[in-house]
Amino acid sequence: DIDEIESVEDPLTCVRKFVHAATNKCVMYVLEIGDCLGSTVFSPIKADVTGNITKIKNVYETNPTKFKTLQLILEGEKEQYGTEWPNVGATLALMWLKRGLKFIQVMLQSIADGERDESNPNFIRVNATKAYELTLKKYHSWFVQRLFTVAVYAAPSKSDFMKALSKGREVKEEECVEKIRQFLVNFTVTIDAIYEMYTKMNAELDYKV
Amino acid sequence: DIDEIESVEDPLTCVRKFVHAATNKCVMYVLEIGDCLGSTVFSPIKADVTGNITKIKNVYETNPTKFKTLQLILEGEKEQYGTEWPNVGATLALMWLKRGLKFIQVMLQSIADGERDESNPNFIRVNATKAYELTLKKYHSWFVQRLFTVAVYAAPSKSDFMKALSKGREVKEEECVEKIRQFLVNFTVTIDAIYEMYTKMNAELDYKV
Ligand SMILES: CCCCCCCCCCCCC/C=C/[C@@H](O)[C@H](CO[C@@H]1O[C@H](CO)[C@H](O)[C@H](OS(=O)(=O)O)[C@H]1O)NC(=O)CCCCCCCCCCC
Ligand SMILES: CCCCCCCCCCCCC/C=C/[C@@H](O)[C@H](CO[C@@H]1O[C@H](CO)[C@H](O)[C@H](OS(=O)(=O)O)[C@H]1O)NC(=O)CCCCCCCCCCC
Numbered sequence: 001d002i003d004e005i006e007s008v009e010d011p012l013t014c015v016r017k018f019v020h021a022a023t024n025k026c027v028m029y030v031l032e033i034g035d036c037l038g039s040t041v042f043s044p045i046k047a048d049v050t051g052n053i054t055k056i057k058n059v060y061e062t063n064p065t066k067f068k069t070l071q072l073i074l075e076g077e078k079e080q081y082g083t084e085w086p087n088v089g090a091t092l093a094l095m096w097l098k099r100g101l102k103f104i105q106v107m108l109q110s111i112a113d114g115e116r117d118e119s120n121p122n123f124i125r126v127n128a129t130k131a132y133e134l135t136l137k138k139y140h141s142w143f144v145q146r147l148f149t150v151a152v153y154a155a156p157s158k159s160d161f162m163k164a165l166s167k168g169r170e171v172k173e174e175e176c177v178e179k180i181r182q183f184l185v186n187f188t189v190t191i192d193a194i195y196e197m198y199t200k201m202n203a204e205l206d207y208k209v
Numbered sequence: 210d211i212d213e214i215e216s217v218e219d220p221l222t223c224v225r226k227f228v229h230a231a232t233n234k235c236v237m238y239v240l241e242i243g244d245c246l247g248s249t250v251f252s253p254i255k256a257d258v259t260g261n262i263t264k265i266k267n268v269y270e271t272n273p274t275k276f277k278t279l280q281l282i283l284e285g286e287k288e289q290y291g292t293e294w295p296n297v298g299a300t301l302a303l304m305w306l307k308r309g310l311k312f313i314q315v316m317l318q319s320i321a322d323g324e325r326d327e328s329n330p331n332f333i334r335v336n337a338t339k340a341y342e343l344t345l346k347k348y349h350s351w352f353v354q355r356l357f358t359v360a361v362y363a364a365p366s367k368s369d370f371m372k373a374l375s376k377g378r379e380v381k382e383e384e385c386v387e388k389i390r391q392f393l394v395n396f397t398v399t400i401d402a403i404y405e406m407y408t409k410m411n412a413e414l415d416y417k418v
Binding site: 144 | 356358359360363
């Protein structure tokens, strides 16, 4: 089942809670979206995202009091790294992580809103493509963009996706969509707050990979 | 410069020499073929191949006498793992590694033989595509095959490729091709011998990833 996230007063408050939200089953399933193809193919993406999470967690654990919040981590690293910052440390890891998480959020929101390709209503390509355009595309070279175009063909059908989110039980689409909506409430607030923090702190970089 | 490999009397004789051959600069450069695109994009391929090498090296180092040759490693693991074998250990790592190395060998041979796309003589796509079809394609799902089709567009021009093989010096194509030919002599013998060993020992698996 889709994990429920504890409601967080201030989404930047607690790194521990953030890491919990970021490793929610719903997120993990999207990272394994090509499961049927063998995890090998999607493993570089999963490795990238979980690498970001590990980096943030490791910095947090060096000093859980000093680094209680994501904001405190960014401020601490800004101080620590001088001109290297923000291209460094947990600041860089969170910069990329928030993009991947926002991809997932936008894709799920688009599914929940019923956006679909009328001629292929059981595909989620249109939702994945929308999410990609709004989140990751501008940070990818034309070459990685083309890889994405291919990768999106490996996305499962909407019904398989729903089934996987529901631990393999056949569930009504409406029931699953309702759970996605619940998941999205706090998840969206958290991600928006992180984006806002990067803007305010001038920590966003826009190089392409 | 392209490393010269010591000539090996019996290509299966010595794991140490094989690892040396497999990490030859010529091989490494092909693994970084998309350098200009940022190593990020090709890093999963490089990680896969170097992962294979590390696995073989680690098994060898547990007992350099017992595992002096690749053949001894396969025989030892067959004994050790029973029905799990050959889908396990250094046997599995070498099964995949030899395919990647053969890809590189066929591609370099095709370049050395002057095979080219007459309308794009300065591209190596035709050589990479030939190598792919003869080596890796049959072990890849249609999805990974499509990724390859995209990836091949990131291959550098033939002149940039030659330049990179020559430590950045501008060299005559003929000079560089001559070095590739020298490199290929022992390299080809080694890889052919490994393929033969897998056939003879019935160690080849043909599942797709
Ligand atoms: C044999 C033929 C085959 C050839 C094909 C080979 C090509 C393989 C291409 C693999 C691409 C894998 C995706 C990884 C992309 C990554 O390059 C980027 C930047 O990655 C960041 O880079 C930083 C430095 O610049 C730091 O190292 C960050 O690391 S740090 O922690 O050290 O600071 C790191 O995350 N991340 C990204 O673009 C993020 C991607 C998130 C995706 C989110 C979910 C999407 C779901 C998709 C569903 C359709
Ligand atoms: C954000 C949007 C982007 C989305 C895109 C994401 C898609 C990313 C796809 C990445 C594909 C990376 C290539 C890796 C493929 C690998 O899956 C396969 C099998 O790999 C083997 O698998 C075994 C188990 O089955 C063991 O784990 C082996 O590991 S073990 O050591 O543990 O036993 C392992 O090597 N290796 C391969 O196919 C080998 C590939 C060799 C390539 C040789 C050089 C080619 C040069 C190419 C020049 C053009």
